[in-house]
Amino acid sequence: MPMPADYHMHTPLCRHAEGEPVDYARHALEVGLTEIGFSDHSPMERDDFDNWRMNLSQLDEYVAKVRLAQKTFPQLTILLALEVDFLPGQEDWIRNLATRHPWDYFIGSVHYVSDSWDIDNPAKLSEWKKRDAFEVWQAYFDRLTLAAESRLFEIIGHADLPKKFDIRPQQDCTPLYKKFLDAVATTGCAIELNTAGLRKDCREIYPTRALLDLAFQKSVPITFGSDAHKPEEVGMDFAAAVELARAAGYRQSCRFRQRRREFFGF
Numbered sequence: 001m002p003m004p005a006d007y008h009m010h011t012p013l014c015r016h017a018e019g020e021p022v023d024y025a026r027h028a029l030e031v032g033l034t035e036i037g038f039s040d041h042s043p044m045e046r047d048d049f050d051n052w053r054m055n056l057s058q059l060d061e062y063v064a065k066v067r068l069a070q071k072t073f074p075q076l077t078i079l080l081a082l083e084v085d086f087l088p089g090q091e092d093w094i095r096n097l098a099t100r101h102p103w104d105y106f107i108g109s110v111h112y113v114s115d116s117w118d119i120d121n122p123a124k125l126s127e128w129k130k131r132d133a134f135e136v137w138q139a140y141f142d143r144l145t146l147a148a149e150s151r152l153f154e155i156i157g158h159a160d161l162p163k164k165f166d167i168r169p170q171q172d173c174t175p176l177y178k179k180f181l182d183a184v185a186t187t188g189c190a191i192e193l194n195t196a197g198l199r200k201d202c203r204e205i206y207p208t209r210a211l212l213d214l215a216f217q218k219s220v221p222i223t224f225g226s227d228a229h230k231p232e233e234v235g236m237d238f239a240a241a242v243e244l245a246r247a248a249g250y251r252q253s254c255r256f257r258q259r260r261r262e263f264f265g266f
């Protein structure tokens, strides 16, 4: 079976990743991938929103960098996508972004539980100490459920991101997972197995096995992503991700072309 596609990787335009798309593509070929997708952090309508994404004026440059990788490595399928931040109220902006280029897919991710707190930002780790962990997880999953319900995305990114720093609530999070997955199942988007969690304090793929088991029960499709922020991270720990997916019962993952879905065995 071929390796599943790696649908989550970044570029230096987001200001916290290194290596050009051609370098990511070269590494993808070295590790035996046949398909990848660039999904850099989407620009906001206002460039001063935060400092870890491309400016709006750089969107064309982003597309040109991905096109150059496509031209340089015609033997590798390279898709054009974005990891789009979901914040309530941003829906029109996300629809606007969708019209600007012929995207292959959008990953919808929640990083912000409020307009000012991106919970995975190491610079804001102290915010976690001011709050009850379960309340943060609830706020996060409420937004993630809205993201799934919005029908703006093909894939929902790193579904249990709040575990990144290994700050976990005592309470059972199963009801939060279920509500989110019901929305995902209803609207028909996929969730990703994101191996970046293995490189963080939580030392665990996103999402956790319990969430993935529930997803399989609800026939929620999956994709795979390394969330590479440097070329050598492309395809990283995919063997572990495939093993986890198979253990949960999965034998297929999705691929996208121009926001249309197909299934492939792995």
Ligand SMILES: [Zn+2]
Pocket: 010, 014, 016, 041, 229
């Ligand atoms: Zn990033």
Ligand SMILES: [Zn+2]
Pocket: 083, 109, 111, 157, 158
């Ligand atoms: Zn993300």
